[in-house]
Amino acid sequence: MNLPAAYGLLAHAVIFAALFALIPFGEFRTRAVLTASITALLAGIAPFLHGVFGPPSLTLLQLAILQIAGRTPSPLSYRAALGLLVFSLVFYPLALGWGPFDPYALGYQPLALLAALLPLGGLLFWRRQSLWLLILGVDLAGYAGGLFANLWDALLDPLLLLLALAVIVRRWRASGSVTR
């Protein structure tokens, strides 16, 4: 059994089910979510998403699980999404070949990255952002457990970036309609 491959497949099934959890199914919500996750596995949706996007990050998986569990509001607030988007706008072009510096390569031997996460963890603790601290802790545990060879893959992924973009666009649209 290839653990990272199995993780990628099952995580995409959970993320697909989390999309269904956004639909107001009322008392059928649990069944709808369960059906969506099984359908994603059996109908080839999860393997397709896994093929296109690769294994999702543990950050995204945990946000999906919180969504399915009905935990609102999502920890991915407007400010968190904006911060993620701004960071990604620098990270992804560099990591994909723009210029000589490759920040993704830092994730294979991530001591510098871990050192940078320490003050971030302290800040989250001080700001009483327990949920984000938990999410970050699980991300790090996933890397430490060998689920990811590169720490960036545990923290970030393109679907998470799309989710952050959706949060920002929704906020802008909402503020636009209030202004009108």
Added chain:
Amino acid sequence: MNLSQGTLRWLAGALFLGALGAAAWRTPQPAALTFAPPPEARQQQLPTLFLAQNLPSTAAAPRHASLTELPDGRLAAAWLAGDDDNAGIWFSTFGRDGWRAARRIASRESTAGGTFAWSSRTARPLLHAEGSWLHLWYASHNPLGGILLNHSQSTDGGASWYKPSRLPTSPLAGSGGEPGGPPLLLADGGLLLPLAREFMTARGEWLRLAATGEVIAKQRLPAAAPASIALDAQQALAVLRAAGQDQLAGSQDGGQTWQNIAALPGLAPAAPLALRRLHSGKLLLAGQTPSGTLTLWLSDDTGLTWRVSRTLEQATDATADLAEPALLQGRDARIHLLYHGPAQQLRHAVFSEAWLNGEAP
């Protein structure tokens, strides 16, 4: 059970710190990159020798051949054959009784089955024997046409293969690279796997693998690098390709910085090529000239100057991709060249350095 906010906060803090410590403990900390020095140069003992034959025929359009030597002295070859969705990696071995019947060892189905992900087709393979392990790296395409890098291995000389797994080479699935030539051996037992990336910019990369096979580092090369070899613990040569022009570049610091050394002889623009350091210390380059001739060049001075050694085949159409050469010198000093012949078949030429030096067989 309901946790108070305070308890949750302290639990989260403890988890974070524990996981951070575990992640730091798990982080690979390899020694500085040092190439496994190639053997000391020694003079050739083989008589003049040249033989050529076709490889066993497989599906249509064989291409991208890769060659390695097994511990028992047999050769093993892998290549891509077939069209689009039906393309697969084929494998055969060459021993005293010639080439064995080829068989398919990887396909889109086996790739999807091993990686639990949709795969649309397989692409360029790279075969490498390391002790009793036979490694196969190969590219595959995802549903959007992006390129992923996969790894499979065999412990019985290619008779059976483990299910493939995907190697993480990029933060965006589908923007990984294809194998870009034979790996460079490292002193710590690891490997540098050359990758050819086309996403955003055409660029070569070296993916550093630990002796366990885990990806532990990656470094960028200044341009696309269709061939690279190590000369000693720190020195390396690479063919760097920019705007279709090939330059031989050298590095004195394990590939951190590169300086152009010499222009390469008359190769067709962007043509596939193969570069090897022979047991004698000479460099052998195989590639296609602009007129479509598969040619071998030799260099006696580590790439500063080159002379034509032999010409092998002439394509009927100069624009045809005749060569796609793969070079190997066996432990018995015979030199093996696999290339894409004019009759849409893979050809295998075996020759000695005496033949390269112009002596008649």
